[in-house]
Amino acid sequence: MLKRKVLPILLAVVLLAGLAGCATFEKNAFDSIAIAGIAYNASVRSAADLYKQDKITDEQWQKIEQAGNVFYIAYNSAIDALGTYMRLKTVVAKDFVLKSLEEMEGLLKKFQEYVTEKEGG
Numbered sequence: 590m591l592k593r594k595v596l597p598i599l600l601a602v603v604l605l606a607g608l609a610g611c612a613t614f615e616k617n618a619f620d621s622i623a624i625a626g627i628a629y630n631a632s633v634r635s636a637a638d639l640y641k642q643d644k645i646t647d648e649q650w651q652k653i654e655q656a657g658n659v660f661y662i663a664y665n666s667a668i669d670a671l672g673t674y675m676r677l678k679t680v681v682a683k684d685f686v687l688k689s690l691e692e693m694e695g696l697l698k699k700f701q702e703y704v705t706e707k708e709g710g
Contacts, residue, residue, distance in 0.1 A: 615674070615675060629657065632701050633704075656699065660697050660699075667689040667693045
């Protein structure tokens, strides 16, 4: 059940890399952040449903919640980095956006993998 919900979202995140030449840097970064937020929300809702159904333990839920919190910090950092870049338009700010997006997407992938592995209880 959860894999059917999460795997298409993972594919969407992976496809973000292919957007690089299609539009402006700002739009690509914004879209990456937006899609990551949607993917996180879907994953955390799925995990919460599993928890309510007693398919994951309290300990597993706490670990999922911790992984989600780590992702969420990176997500907000990416938002802040993009805002800074849009104000400054410097190479340093752009590099920080790219690094923030890379970190955010990596943490989202780890979070989703962790949620998915808890599916069976």
